[in-house]
Amino acid sequence: MVFGVELAVHDFGFVDPIDSQALWHALVEEVEGPTLTFMRPNSAYVSLGMHRHVREIDEAVIRMRGLPVLRRYVGGGPVYLDQNQLFFQVYLPKSMAVGPHALLLTRLLSPAVSAFRAIGVDAILDEHGEISVGRRKLCGHGAGEIGSGVVVVGNCIESFDATEAAGILNEPKLVKECAARLMARYVGPPEPMKAGETFTEAAVEAYCDLFGATTVVGIPARAYEGRLAEVRAGLTDPAFVAGNDLGLTPPDRLEVIKVRAGVLLLVGKGKDWLAIAIIAFGELEELTVACATCDLVGKEAVDFLATGDEVGGAFLRRLSGLTGV
Protein backbone atom coordinates (compact mmCIF):
# COMPACT_ATOMS: atom_id res chain seq x y z
CA MET A 1 0.00 0.00 0.00
CA VAL A 2 2.39 2.72 -1.22
CA PHE A 3 0.99 5.99 -2.50
CA GLY A 4 3.77 8.48 -1.73
CA VAL A 5 4.29 12.16 -1.02
CA GLU A 6 1.76 13.37 1.57
CA LEU A 7 -0.09 12.30 4.69
CA ALA A 8 -2.67 14.82 5.91
CA VAL A 9 -2.76 14.95 9.73
CA HIS A 10 -4.74 16.88 12.32
CA ASP A 11 -5.19 16.54 16.07
CA PHE A 12 -8.55 18.00 17.08
CA GLY A 13 -7.78 17.68 20.80
CA PHE A 14 -10.73 17.49 23.22
CA VAL A 15 -14.10 17.74 21.47
CA ASP A 16 -17.76 17.29 22.45
CA PRO A 17 -19.08 13.72 22.11
CA ILE A 18 -21.07 14.64 19.00
CA ASP A 19 -17.98 16.09 17.31
CA SER A 20 -15.90 13.06 18.24
CA GLN A 21 -18.17 11.30 15.73
CA ALA A 22 -19.26 14.12 13.40
CA LEU A 23 -15.76 15.32 12.53
CA TRP A 24 -14.60 12.04 11.02
CA HIS A 25 -17.97 11.29 9.44
CA ALA A 26 -17.69 14.71 7.73
CA LEU A 27 -14.07 14.26 6.70
CA VAL A 28 -14.30 10.77 5.24
CA GLU A 29 -16.16 11.91 2.14
CA GLU A 30 -13.80 14.83 1.58
CA VAL A 31 -10.35 13.23 1.77
CA GLU A 32 -8.26 13.29 -1.38
CA GLY A 33 -5.39 11.15 -0.09
CA PRO A 34 -4.21 9.27 3.01
CA THR A 35 -5.35 11.14 6.11
CA LEU A 36 -4.92 10.61 9.84
CA THR A 37 -6.74 12.43 12.64
CA PHE A 38 -6.85 12.28 16.42
CA MET A 39 -9.41 13.50 18.92
CA ARG A 40 -10.62 12.83 22.42
CA PRO A 41 -14.19 13.19 23.76
CA ASN A 42 -14.47 15.65 26.62
CA SER A 43 -17.13 13.55 28.33
CA ALA A 44 -18.53 10.03 28.30
CA TYR A 45 -21.15 8.76 25.84
CA VAL A 46 -22.49 5.59 24.25
CA SER A 47 -21.87 4.66 20.63
CA LEU A 48 -23.89 2.07 18.71
CA GLY A 49 -22.45 0.19 15.74
CA MET A 50 -24.23 0.72 12.43
CA HIS A 51 -26.12 -2.59 12.58
CA ARG A 52 -26.88 -2.76 16.28
CA HIS A 53 -30.36 -2.44 17.71
CA VAL A 54 -31.10 0.29 20.21
CA ARG A 55 -32.68 -2.32 22.48
CA GLU A 56 -29.17 -3.65 23.16
CA ILE A 57 -28.53 -0.66 25.43
CA ASP A 58 -30.10 0.14 28.79
CA GLU A 59 -31.82 3.42 28.01
CA ALA A 60 -32.94 3.95 31.61
CA VAL A 61 -29.38 3.70 32.94
CA ILE A 62 -28.05 5.83 30.11
CA ARG A 63 -30.67 8.54 30.71
CA MET A 64 -29.97 8.49 34.44
CA ARG A 65 -26.26 9.00 33.80
CA GLY A 66 -26.94 11.70 31.21
CA LEU A 67 -24.96 9.92 28.50
CA PRO A 68 -25.59 10.92 24.89
CA VAL A 69 -26.20 8.02 22.48
CA LEU A 70 -24.82 8.22 18.94
CA ARG A 71 -24.93 5.70 16.10
CA ARG A 72 -21.81 5.37 13.96
CA TYR A 73 -21.52 4.35 10.31
CA VAL A 74 -18.95 1.68 11.13
CA GLY A 75 -19.19 -1.79 12.60
CA GLY A 76 -18.98 -3.31 16.05
CA GLY A 77 -21.24 -3.35 19.08
CA PRO A 78 -22.57 -0.86 21.62
CA VAL A 79 -19.63 0.74 23.43
CA TYR A 80 -18.99 3.12 26.29
CA LEU A 81 -16.54 5.87 25.33
CA ASP A 82 -14.95 8.46 27.56
CA GLN A 83 -12.10 10.93 27.93
CA ASN A 84 -9.67 8.16 28.86
CA GLN A 85 -9.67 7.00 25.25
CA LEU A 86 -7.69 8.74 22.51
CA PHE A 87 -9.50 8.24 19.21
CA PHE A 88 -7.64 7.95 15.93
CA GLN A 89 -9.03 7.71 12.41
CA VAL A 90 -7.31 6.63 9.19
CA TYR A 91 -8.95 7.64 5.91
CA LEU A 92 -8.49 6.86 2.24
CA PRO A 93 -10.46 7.83 -0.81
CA LYS A 94 -12.37 4.74 -2.02
CA SER A 95 -10.28 4.69 -5.20
CA MET A 96 -7.15 4.02 -3.10
CA ALA A 97 -8.77 1.45 -0.82
CA VAL A 98 -8.47 -1.54 -3.11
CA GLY A 99 -9.14 -5.03 -1.85
CA PRO A 100 -11.46 -6.82 0.50
CA HIS A 101 -12.66 -5.06 3.59
CA ALA A 102 -11.18 -7.48 6.10
CA LEU A 103 -7.71 -7.13 4.63
CA LEU A 104 -7.96 -3.36 4.38
CA LEU A 105 -8.91 -3.20 8.02
CA THR A 106 -5.86 -5.21 9.03
CA ARG A 107 -3.54 -3.15 6.83
CA LEU A 108 -4.89 0.16 8.06
CA LEU A 109 -4.87 -0.87 11.72
CA SER A 110 -1.40 -2.43 11.80
CA PRO A 111 0.66 0.81 12.00
CA ALA A 112 -1.19 1.81 15.18
CA VAL A 113 0.66 -1.01 16.95
CA SER A 114 3.87 1.05 16.66
CA ALA A 115 2.18 3.92 18.50
CA PHE A 116 1.23 1.65 21.39
CA ARG A 117 4.79 0.35 21.52
CA ALA A 118 6.12 3.92 21.58
CA ILE A 119 4.32 4.54 24.88
CA GLY A 120 5.86 1.44 26.39
CA VAL A 121 3.20 -1.19 25.79
CA ASP A 122 4.30 -4.48 24.27
CA ALA A 123 1.34 -4.46 21.88
CA ILE A 124 0.73 -6.77 18.93
CA LEU A 125 -1.98 -7.16 16.31
CA ASP A 126 -3.08 -10.59 17.47
CA GLU A 127 -4.52 -13.55 15.54
CA HIS A 128 -8.03 -12.33 16.31
CA GLY A 129 -7.39 -8.97 14.65
CA GLU A 130 -7.22 -7.01 17.92
CA ILE A 131 -4.40 -4.76 19.11
CA SER A 132 -3.64 -6.40 22.41
CA VAL A 133 -1.12 -7.05 25.11
CA GLY A 134 -1.27 -10.52 26.60
CA ARG A 135 -4.94 -11.30 26.13
CA ARG A 136 -6.09 -7.75 26.90
CA LYS A 137 -7.54 -5.70 24.09
CA LEU A 138 -6.00 -2.22 24.04
CA CYS A 139 -7.89 -0.71 21.14
CA GLY A 140 -11.49 -0.80 20.00
CA HIS A 141 -11.89 -0.48 16.26
CA GLY A 142 -14.37 -0.35 13.42
CA ALA A 143 -14.35 0.54 9.77
CA GLY A 144 -16.63 1.59 6.99
CA GLU A 145 -16.97 2.61 3.40
CA ILE A 146 -18.90 5.87 3.60
CA GLY A 147 -19.70 7.56 0.31
CA SER A 148 -16.47 8.23 -1.55
CA GLY A 149 -14.18 7.36 1.33
CA VAL A 150 -13.06 4.55 3.60
CA VAL A 151 -12.26 5.05 7.27
CA VAL A 152 -10.81 2.87 10.01
CA VAL A 153 -11.41 4.18 13.50
CA GLY A 154 -9.68 3.09 16.67
CA ASN A 155 -9.12 4.21 20.22
CA CYS A 156 -6.15 3.97 22.50
CA ILE A 157 -7.71 2.85 25.76
CA GLU A 158 -5.65 4.51 28.49
CA SER A 159 -7.80 3.12 31.27
CA PHE A 160 -11.14 1.34 31.15
CA ASP A 161 -14.13 1.55 33.48
CA ALA A 162 -15.53 -1.96 33.09
CA THR A 163 -18.46 -1.38 35.45
CA GLU A 164 -19.64 1.70 33.53
CA ALA A 165 -19.11 -0.07 30.20
CA ALA A 166 -21.08 -3.16 31.22
CA GLY A 167 -23.72 -0.98 32.86
CA ILE A 168 -24.94 0.43 29.54
CA LEU A 169 -25.92 -3.01 28.25
CA ASN A 170 -29.60 -3.82 28.34
CA GLU A 171 -29.13 -6.99 30.32
CA PRO A 172 -30.13 -8.40 33.71
CA LYS A 173 -27.90 -7.52 36.66
CA LEU A 174 -26.25 -10.96 36.63
CA VAL A 175 -25.21 -10.57 32.99
CA LYS A 176 -23.91 -7.03 33.56
CA GLU A 177 -21.81 -8.26 36.49
CA CYS A 178 -20.44 -11.10 34.43
CA ALA A 179 -19.67 -8.76 31.49
CA ALA A 180 -17.95 -6.29 33.85
CA ARG A 181 -15.82 -9.09 35.28
CA LEU A 182 -14.74 -10.18 31.80
CA MET A 183 -14.13 -6.62 30.59
CA ALA A 184 -11.94 -5.96 33.64
CA ARG A 185 -9.94 -9.04 32.67
CA TYR A 186 -9.77 -8.61 28.90
CA VAL A 187 -10.18 -4.90 28.01
CA GLY A 188 -7.80 -1.99 28.57
CA PRO A 189 -4.18 -1.89 29.67
CA PRO A 190 -3.08 -3.81 32.79
CA GLU A 191 -2.16 -0.45 34.37
CA PRO A 192 -3.52 2.99 33.37
CA MET A 193 -1.35 4.68 30.74
CA LYS A 194 -1.22 8.01 28.91
CA ALA A 195 -1.15 8.28 25.14
CA GLY A 196 -0.14 11.91 24.57
CA GLU A 197 2.17 13.25 21.90
CA THR A 198 4.46 10.24 22.01
CA PHE A 199 1.56 8.12 20.78
CA THR A 200 0.41 10.53 18.07
CA GLU A 201 3.94 11.19 16.78
CA ALA A 202 4.69 7.48 16.54
CA ALA A 203 1.37 6.91 14.77
CA VAL A 204 2.13 9.64 12.22
CA GLU A 205 5.53 8.08 11.52
CA ALA A 206 4.09 4.57 11.14
CA TYR A 207 1.29 5.70 8.82
CA CYS A 208 3.79 7.70 6.75
CA ASP A 209 5.70 4.44 6.30
CA LEU A 210 2.54 2.56 5.28
CA PHE A 211 1.51 5.15 2.72
CA GLY A 212 5.02 5.99 1.55
CA ALA A 213 4.47 9.60 2.57
CA THR A 214 7.49 11.84 2.96
CA THR A 215 5.60 14.99 3.89
CA VAL A 216 3.06 15.67 6.61
CA VAL A 217 0.51 18.35 5.83
CA GLY A 218 -2.30 19.85 7.87
CA ILE A 219 -6.02 19.63 7.22
CA PRO A 220 -7.68 22.99 6.56
CA ALA A 221 -10.94 23.55 8.41
CA ARG A 222 -12.69 24.11 5.09
CA ALA A 223 -12.18 20.41 4.35
CA TYR A 224 -14.85 19.44 6.87
CA GLU A 225 -16.59 22.58 8.13
CA GLY A 226 -18.95 22.78 5.18
CA ARG A 227 -20.49 19.42 5.97
CA LEU A 228 -20.20 19.46 9.75
CA ALA A 229 -23.59 20.97 10.60
CA GLU A 230 -25.38 18.57 8.28
CA VAL A 231 -23.49 15.56 9.64
CA ARG A 232 -24.14 16.59 13.25
CA ALA A 233 -27.86 16.85 12.48
CA GLY A 234 -27.85 13.46 10.76
CA LEU A 235 -26.02 11.66 13.56
CA THR A 236 -28.27 13.14 16.26
CA ASP A 237 -31.52 12.57 14.34
CA PRO A 238 -33.54 10.45 16.81
CA ALA A 239 -34.82 8.24 13.99
CA PHE A 240 -31.26 7.43 12.89
CA VAL A 241 -30.06 6.82 16.44
CA ALA A 242 -33.05 4.52 16.99
CA GLY A 243 -32.27 2.79 13.67
CA ASN A 244 -35.89 3.16 12.55
CA ASP A 245 -35.15 2.91 8.82
CA LEU A 246 -32.22 0.53 9.01
CA GLY A 247 -34.18 -2.73 9.04
CA LEU A 248 -32.42 -3.96 12.19
CA THR A 249 -33.37 -7.09 14.08
CA PRO A 250 -34.01 -6.66 17.82
CA PRO A 251 -32.05 -8.83 20.24
CA ASP A 252 -33.47 -12.29 20.71
CA ARG A 253 -33.84 -14.52 23.77
CA LEU A 254 -30.47 -15.89 22.74
CA GLU A 255 -27.67 -13.34 22.51
CA VAL A 256 -23.92 -13.22 22.13
CA ILE A 257 -22.12 -10.36 23.85
CA LYS A 258 -18.61 -9.89 22.54
CA VAL A 259 -16.16 -8.63 25.17
CA ARG A 260 -13.25 -8.75 22.75
CA ALA A 261 -12.59 -10.95 19.71
CA GLY A 262 -12.55 -14.52 21.02
CA VAL A 263 -14.16 -13.73 24.38
CA LEU A 264 -17.93 -14.06 24.40
CA LEU A 265 -20.86 -14.23 26.73
CA LEU A 266 -23.67 -16.41 25.47
CA VAL A 267 -26.88 -15.38 27.18
CA GLY A 268 -30.14 -17.35 27.06
CA LYS A 269 -33.38 -16.04 28.53
CA GLY A 270 -36.00 -18.69 29.21
CA LYS A 271 -39.46 -18.11 30.60
CA ASP A 272 -38.24 -18.23 34.19
CA TRP A 273 -34.51 -18.82 33.90
CA LEU A 274 -31.33 -17.11 32.75
CA ALA A 275 -28.34 -19.00 31.34
CA ILE A 276 -24.87 -17.47 30.96
CA ALA A 277 -21.90 -19.14 29.30
CA ILE A 278 -18.44 -17.59 29.28
CA ILE A 279 -16.44 -18.64 26.23
CA ALA A 280 -12.82 -17.55 26.01
CA PHE A 281 -10.84 -18.39 22.87
CA GLY A 282 -13.03 -21.35 21.99
CA GLU A 283 -13.09 -22.83 25.50
CA LEU A 284 -16.13 -22.93 27.76
CA GLU A 285 -14.95 -21.32 31.01
CA GLU A 286 -18.17 -21.22 32.94
CA LEU A 287 -21.82 -22.16 32.50
CA THR A 288 -24.48 -21.07 34.96
CA VAL A 289 -28.26 -21.19 35.04
CA ALA A 290 -30.19 -19.03 37.47
CA CYS A 291 -33.90 -19.34 38.14
CA ALA A 292 -36.26 -18.58 41.00
CA THR A 293 -35.60 -21.92 42.68
CA CYS A 294 -32.22 -22.96 41.38
CA ASP A 295 -28.66 -21.86 40.83
CA LEU A 296 -26.93 -24.42 38.66
CA VAL A 297 -23.44 -24.73 37.24
CA GLY A 298 -21.62 -27.05 34.85
CA LYS A 299 -23.25 -30.41 34.07
CA GLU A 300 -26.34 -29.66 36.17
CA ALA A 301 -26.87 -26.53 34.10
CA VAL A 302 -26.48 -28.52 30.86
CA ASP A 303 -29.02 -31.11 32.06
CA PHE A 304 -31.47 -28.37 33.01
CA LEU A 305 -31.16 -26.72 29.59
CA ALA A 306 -31.36 -30.03 27.71
CA THR A 307 -34.62 -31.01 29.37
CA GLY A 308 -36.10 -27.54 29.40
CA ASP A 309 -37.88 -25.46 26.79
CA GLU A 310 -37.01 -24.58 23.20
CA VAL A 311 -34.67 -21.72 24.21
CA GLY A 312 -32.65 -24.12 26.35
CA GLY A 313 -32.10 -26.43 23.38
CA ALA A 314 -31.17 -23.52 21.14
CA PHE A 315 -28.75 -22.25 23.80
CA LEU A 316 -26.95 -25.61 23.92
CA ARG A 317 -26.76 -25.87 20.13
CA ARG A 318 -25.29 -22.38 19.92
CA LEU A 319 -22.87 -23.16 22.72
CA SER A 320 -21.77 -26.27 20.87
CA GLY A 321 -21.24 -24.22 17.73
CA LEU A 322 -19.10 -21.67 19.59
CA THR A 323 -16.97 -24.15 21.47
CA GLY A 324 -16.98 -27.18 19.16
CA VAL A 325 -18.03 -29.37 22.09
Next chain:
Amino acid sequence: MKLGGYDVAKVKCKGYEIRDDLYYDHDRNLWVERIASNSVRVGFDPLGVEVSGTLAQLVMHPNLGTLCRGDAVGTLEAEKFVGPLETPLGGRVVAFNEAVISDPRRIYADCFQAWLFELAGVQSEELATLVHPTDVTKDFEERVETYKRAGVLSW
Protein backbone atom coordinates in the same frame (compact mmCIF):
# COMPACT_ATOMS: atom_id res chain seq x y z
CA MET B 1 -25.72 -29.89 -7.77
CA LYS B 2 -29.53 -29.65 -7.68
CA LEU B 3 -31.13 -26.24 -7.89
CA GLY B 4 -34.90 -25.84 -8.18
CA GLY B 5 -35.17 -29.48 -9.15
CA TYR B 6 -32.69 -29.15 -12.01
CA ASP B 7 -29.13 -30.29 -12.21
CA VAL B 8 -26.75 -27.35 -12.36
CA ALA B 9 -23.18 -27.99 -13.39
CA LYS B 10 -20.30 -26.33 -11.64
CA VAL B 11 -16.84 -26.05 -13.06
CA LYS B 12 -13.55 -25.89 -11.20
CA CYS B 13 -11.62 -22.70 -11.66
CA LYS B 14 -8.46 -21.73 -9.77
CA GLY B 15 -9.51 -23.86 -6.82
CA TYR B 16 -13.09 -22.54 -6.71
CA GLU B 17 -16.29 -24.08 -7.98
CA ILE B 18 -18.22 -21.69 -10.17
CA ARG B 19 -21.32 -21.89 -12.32
CA ASP B 20 -20.72 -21.10 -15.97
CA ASP B 21 -24.37 -20.58 -16.85
CA LEU B 22 -24.65 -17.23 -15.02
CA TYR B 23 -23.67 -13.63 -15.59
CA TYR B 24 -21.10 -12.08 -13.23
CA ASP B 25 -20.32 -8.56 -12.03
CA HIS B 26 -16.54 -8.36 -12.38
CA ASP B 27 -16.11 -5.43 -9.94
CA ARG B 28 -18.53 -6.51 -7.24
CA ASN B 29 -17.91 -10.28 -7.23
CA LEU B 30 -21.60 -11.05 -7.66
CA TRP B 31 -23.42 -13.61 -9.79
CA VAL B 32 -26.55 -12.69 -11.69
CA GLU B 33 -29.09 -15.25 -12.88
CA ARG B 34 -31.77 -14.36 -15.40
CA ILE B 35 -34.99 -15.86 -13.99
CA ALA B 36 -37.45 -14.19 -16.40
CA SER B 37 -37.14 -11.91 -19.39
CA ASN B 38 -36.64 -8.78 -17.27
CA SER B 39 -35.94 -10.29 -13.87
CA VAL B 40 -32.74 -11.50 -12.24
CA ARG B 41 -31.56 -13.07 -9.02
CA VAL B 42 -28.28 -11.88 -7.43
CA GLY B 43 -25.81 -13.46 -5.04
CA PHE B 44 -22.16 -13.42 -3.98
CA ASP B 45 -19.83 -15.48 -6.12
CA PRO B 46 -17.12 -17.64 -4.44
CA LEU B 47 -14.55 -14.87 -4.74
CA GLY B 48 -16.97 -12.39 -3.18
CA VAL B 49 -17.46 -14.79 -0.30
CA GLU B 50 -13.70 -15.26 0.11
CA VAL B 51 -12.73 -11.61 0.09
CA SER B 52 -15.64 -10.30 2.18
CA GLY B 53 -14.38 -11.96 5.34
CA THR B 54 -16.76 -13.41 7.89
CA LEU B 55 -20.11 -11.79 7.31
CA ALA B 56 -21.70 -10.84 10.60
CA GLN B 57 -24.61 -8.77 9.39
CA LEU B 58 -26.52 -8.33 6.18
CA VAL B 59 -29.15 -5.61 6.37
CA MET B 60 -31.33 -4.69 3.42
CA HIS B 61 -32.75 -1.20 3.06
CA PRO B 62 -36.53 -1.05 3.34
CA ASN B 63 -38.65 1.00 0.94
CA LEU B 64 -36.31 0.90 -2.04
CA GLY B 65 -37.61 2.49 -5.22
CA THR B 66 -36.16 2.02 -8.67
CA LEU B 67 -32.41 1.62 -8.45
CA CYS B 68 -29.55 2.37 -10.80
CA ARG B 69 -26.55 0.08 -11.16
CA GLY B 70 -24.22 0.69 -8.20
CA ASP B 71 -26.92 1.93 -5.84
CA ALA B 72 -26.91 0.42 -2.36
CA VAL B 73 -29.49 -2.29 -1.76
CA GLY B 74 -28.34 -2.69 1.81
CA THR B 75 -25.27 -2.80 3.99
CA LEU B 76 -23.07 -5.63 5.10
CA GLU B 77 -20.70 -5.98 8.02
CA ALA B 78 -17.71 -8.29 8.14
CA GLU B 79 -14.91 -8.06 10.69
CA LYS B 80 -16.44 -4.76 11.94
CA PHE B 81 -16.15 -3.26 8.44
CA VAL B 82 -19.43 -1.83 7.20
CA GLY B 83 -19.90 -1.32 3.50
CA PRO B 84 -22.70 -1.01 0.99
CA LEU B 85 -24.13 -3.97 -0.91
CA GLU B 86 -24.49 -2.53 -4.40
CA THR B 87 -26.80 -3.72 -7.10
CA PRO B 88 -25.04 -4.94 -10.25
CA LEU B 89 -27.97 -3.76 -12.40
CA GLY B 90 -30.69 -1.16 -12.35
CA GLY B 91 -34.24 -2.23 -11.53
CA ARG B 92 -36.70 -2.70 -8.70
CA VAL B 93 -35.94 -5.01 -5.79
CA VAL B 94 -38.91 -7.37 -5.59
CA ALA B 95 -37.60 -9.95 -3.11
CA PHE B 96 -34.96 -10.46 -0.47
CA ASN B 97 -33.79 -13.87 0.68
CA GLU B 98 -34.95 -13.65 4.29
CA ALA B 99 -33.24 -16.92 5.23
CA VAL B 100 -29.84 -15.52 4.24
CA ILE B 101 -30.48 -12.13 5.82
CA SER B 102 -31.31 -13.77 9.14
CA ASP B 103 -28.30 -16.07 8.91
CA PRO B 104 -25.60 -14.77 6.52
CA ARG B 105 -23.50 -17.88 7.30
CA ARG B 106 -25.67 -19.72 4.76
CA ILE B 107 -23.57 -18.02 2.09
CA TYR B 108 -20.59 -20.13 3.09
CA ALA B 109 -22.49 -23.41 2.64
CA ASP B 110 -23.27 -22.70 -1.02
CA CYS B 111 -23.16 -19.16 -2.34
CA PHE B 112 -25.10 -20.12 -5.47
CA GLN B 113 -28.05 -21.36 -3.41
CA ALA B 114 -27.85 -18.42 -1.03
CA TRP B 115 -29.18 -15.71 -3.33
CA LEU B 116 -29.50 -12.23 -1.85
CA PHE B 117 -32.18 -10.35 -3.77
CA GLU B 118 -34.25 -10.34 -6.93
CA LEU B 119 -34.61 -7.45 -9.34
CA ALA B 120 -37.41 -6.78 -11.81
CA GLY B 121 -37.49 -4.25 -14.61
CA VAL B 122 -33.93 -5.03 -15.66
CA GLN B 123 -32.86 -3.73 -19.07
CA SER B 124 -31.39 -6.37 -21.40
CA GLU B 125 -28.81 -3.88 -22.64
CA GLU B 126 -27.49 -3.43 -19.11
CA LEU B 127 -27.39 -7.18 -18.51
CA ALA B 128 -25.16 -7.37 -21.56
CA THR B 129 -22.56 -5.20 -19.81
CA LEU B 130 -21.92 -7.95 -17.23
CA VAL B 131 -19.52 -10.83 -17.78
CA HIS B 132 -21.34 -13.16 -20.19
CA PRO B 133 -21.59 -16.89 -19.31
CA THR B 134 -19.28 -17.73 -22.22
CA ASP B 135 -16.52 -15.60 -20.66
CA VAL B 136 -17.01 -16.61 -17.04
CA THR B 137 -14.01 -18.89 -16.61
CA LYS B 138 -11.55 -16.48 -18.21
CA ASP B 139 -12.88 -13.55 -16.20
CA PHE B 140 -12.84 -15.51 -12.95
CA GLU B 141 -9.23 -16.57 -13.52
CA GLU B 142 -8.29 -12.94 -14.13
CA ARG B 143 -9.99 -11.80 -10.95
CA VAL B 144 -8.23 -14.46 -8.86
CA GLU B 145 -4.88 -13.45 -10.35
CA THR B 146 -5.56 -9.77 -9.68
CA TYR B 147 -6.35 -10.47 -6.02
CA LYS B 148 -3.28 -12.67 -5.69
CA ARG B 149 -1.04 -9.94 -7.10
CA ALA B 150 -2.55 -7.46 -4.64
CA GLY B 151 -1.76 -9.87 -1.80
CA VAL B 152 -5.44 -10.36 -1.10
CA LEU B 153 -5.38 -14.12 -1.61
CA SER B 154 -2.43 -15.63 0.18
CA TRP B 155 -2.17 -18.96 -1.63
